[in-house]
Amino acid sequence: MIQQAKEVLETNWRGGFTVPTDKLYPFQWNWDSGFVALGWARLDLSRAIAELRSLFSGQWGNGLLPHIIFHSESEETYFPNFDFWNSQINPTAPEFPKSSGITQPAVHGFILEELHQLHPDSQELNELISELIPKICLYHSFLYEHRDPYNEGLIFTYHPWESGRDNSPVWDSALDSIVIKPGDIPSYSRRDTSIANSDERPTQDQYDRYVYLLELGKRHAYQGQSLYEETPFAIQDCMMNAILYKSNQSLLRLAEKFDYPQEEILTWVSRTKQSFNKKLWHDKMGCWVSYDLKRDGQIEEREIGGIIPVATDLASQDQVNRISDYLIRLKKRGFSLCPSYDVDSPKFDSKRYWRGPIWPHMNALIAEGLEAQGESELAKLIDRDTLQIVDEYGFFEYFDCQQDAGIKSGYGGDQFSWTASSIIRILERSQ
Secondary structure (H helix, E strand, O other): OHHHHHHHHHHHEOOOOEOOEOOOEOOEEHHHHHHHHHHHOOOOHHHHHHHHHHHHOOOOOOOOOOOEEEOOOOOOOOOOOHHHHOHHHOOOOOOOOEEOOOOOOOOHHHHHHHHHHHOOOOHHHHHHHHHHHHHHHHHHHHHHHHHOOOOOOOOOEOOHHHHOOOOOHHHHHHHHOOOOOOOOOOOOOOOHHHOOOHHHOOOHHHHHHHHHHHHHHHHOOOOOHHHHHHOOOOEEOHHHHHHHHHHHHHHHHHHHHOOOOOHHHHHHHHHHHHHHHHHHEEOOOOEEOEEEOOOOEEEOOOEHHHOHHHHOOOOOHHHHHHHHHHHHHHHHOOOOOOOOEOOOOOOOOOOOOOOOOEOHHHHHHHHHHHHHOOOHHHHHHHHHHHHHHHHHHOOOOEEOOOOOOOOOOOEOOOOOHHHHHHHHHHHHHHO
């Protein structure tokens, strides 16, 4: 499997960065590259370094790290392409490479720390770390300046794509509040459903609302208080904030080793610690949830984002226990771990993107977190499920969690980079 994973990464390597998969996603994606760097670091450190350096070549002057970097302007198989985003509407966006105008989960701090743990004596990597610490801090500073209106240490997303969980039911109520009138969105043609099955992808109604929010972002140059005031979609996502906090913790340790100022990072960590559980833990459900700032309330949906905080020290032992009990109950009921959405909800869909399927990079992150929290047996169970499903169906983007349903294949893109990277990490950890 390690050899197969290596071949996937080699196939998707583009001489400086790795595409998620050959046809469906032909550019460089933000958090994909972070996870992919962890795989490359175990095969070829120079490629992991090039991956991150290439990603940060698209960082804006104001700190935003876009969710897509369009290194090629001739590729026309993807929508929305660079011209639709028109990122140059913001004067701090670089002329080249072109990019999108939104971001994704801020994994880069903890990714960088893991690379350092793997290769502590690499001069080339140490140079990259010294180069990237200030850039990651600038990125985090942008998030807190433009996405934390109440200085809580909790950022909001104004577009579902930023969360990485594009069509999760978590966003349904906020998206449903958007009434699209004639002229609100331009004419466009999707490309994803010509490559992947439409019943595995977001619906057309959802896509119209994604485009509506994209157009809203353009009107506000993708930043600022004015965007928060106008957007109908402003959600403090528990997963995005847990990942940002995890990266801040890693930045603190790296800053100490590389003699970088820590005061600002300490402020971010302190604010998040004060707010996170108070605002995002749902005691009755026994998991973390996201918070809708526009409707001033928790979003009571059980989904994978509400599990990810076990990978941080934000989780108490009682919270870890309750999450573990939930996963064990799912396993006893015959589900493969970890479904991306509540299997008991009428919104559950075991094959449609983030509404139920399993995602290997999420499983790897959850298993690592549980192992660090002392739940090693459960972590091994998640690892085994991930290895088994990839071994059986191949290196797809995501997979059905109902393995007794006559499933013949994985879903989404095949030969998927973060799946390959996740398998490499899981196998190394299990040895």
